Amino acid sequence: MGLDDRDALVTLRTAIDPDELISDVYTRWFALDISVRDLFPPDLAHQRAAFAKALSWLLGEIIEQRAEEPVAFLAQLGRDHRKYGVTQLHYNGLQTALLGALAHHFSDRWDHALAGTARDVVELIVGVMRGAADAEKGPPYRDAEVIDHIRATRDVSIVRLQLDQPLFYHPGQYVTVEVPQWPRRWRFLTPSIPADRGGAIEFHIRSVTGGMVSTAIIGETRIGDRWRLSNPHGGLHVDRDGGDxxxxxxxxxxxxxxxxxxxxxxxxxxxxxxxxxxxxxxxxxxxxxxxxxxxxxxxxxxxxxxxxxxxxxxxxxxxxxxxxxxxxxxxxxxxxxxxxxxxxxxxxxxxxxxxxxxxxxxxxxxxxxxxxxxxxxxxxxxxx
CATH class of the missing domain: 3.40.50.80 (Nucleotide-binding domain of ferredoxin-NADP reductase (FNR) module)
Structure with missing residues (x-):
């Protein structure tokens, strides 16, 4: 029954744990292709938690027979993962690792129905991500140089950058940013000015307690630093015809x-x-x-x-x-x-x-x- 087998989908969802199933996925993936390890930060705790949350939500949506949002989410995920350096070959390893981890977790009850549903779920995830990434022709990120850093308060910095190439975004959208102090550890930031044809961009960053990236940005950012910015996300907006x-x-x-x-x-x-x-x-x-x-x-x-x-x-x-x-x-x-x-x-x-x-x-x-x-x-x- 595949994606229509509600009982099998519910069973799969019970396995989504960042310290067990998702940890096993990464272990298997890195064993298949050691080059994949270089795409991720040294500490994978946050990555495992985010993966588990996304996979649990995705299975919940499939269980409720809602397809539009999961497909759109996976497509965006595939496009966005290009910024990490993920290639088409990497998806082969992900597919094998995820299916293998699920089979291992349910080894005592891995029957034909559960295996078929798991295979269809994994093929959906990998297929949509791979297809969206392959169809995207624009650059996966933009590089920029810090031209000003203002400590506005004890906890907030204003950082202005000059992009090597202009980045178009709708007002209210956000990007993910990689800074030199923490390679491969991307943080969500929202531009504080509308998109500029000349490539100017500005961020307001608040230091988060325990936040390694925000603390480094506020304490260590220097003029001349090189940042990397993803393509934009989000739909925060004002409808000018929608009332006050x-x-x-x-x-x-x-x-x-x-x-x-x-x-x-x-x-x-x-x-x-x-x-x-x-x-x-x-x-x-x-x-x-x-x-x-x-x-x-x-x-x-x-x-x-x-x-x-x-x-x-x-x-x-x-x-x-x-x-x-x-x-x-x-x-x-x-x-x-x-x-x-x-x-x-x-x-x-x-x-x-x-x-x-x-x-x-x-x-x-x-x-x-x-x-x-x-x-x-x-x-x-x-x-x-």
């Missing part, structure tokens, strides 16, 4: 919303946009001057600064932030989800949320509890 907009940004989560606002400023008429920009301390609201400049000439934009604490800590003096001229809303104190929902449910708005995973989850939950339609709430994958 609520935006909620925590810290460097401002970047994609800032890009969308800058893009909207090209038009004479826009839906009303109300942006809540939050940080822990007032000094964390590092880009209020830019927001003030845009709002001062675009009456459709309103900005409410929000800080969890009303006063700055002593270390803030090392990263002074100039308060913008009058024109923005008075700064509010409190947690961002609580402040946003003080104003109501925002149920009549398109809602875009950007920031850390905990902030996104809390803000979304608070808005839905107030009556906002979850189908009108957008955010990128919750990955810190």
């Amino acid at each position: 907009v609520l935006m909620v940004a925590g810290s460097s989560g401002l970047a994609p919303l800032r890009t969308l606002i800058m893009d909207l400023s090209r038009f004479a008429e826009n839906p009303r946009v109300h942006l809540f920009f939050g940080g822990r301390y007032p000094c964390d609201l590092y880009d209020l001057n830019t927001l003030w400049q845009i709002a001062s000439t675009n009456p459709w934009l309103s900005v409410t600064p929000v800080s969890e604490f009303s006063t700055n800590p002593p270390w803030a003096a090392d990263f002074p932030v100039t308060d913008p001229p009058r024109g923005l809303h008075v700064r509010q104190s409190g947690l961002l989800p609580e402040v946003v929902t003080r104003y109501g449910s925002w149920s009549d708005r398109q809602i875009l949320i950007s920031g850390g995973s905990a902030m996104i989850a809390a803000t979304k939950a608070a808005l839905v509890a107030k009556g906002a339609d979850p189908q009108r709430i957008q955010h990128d994958p919750v990955v810190d």
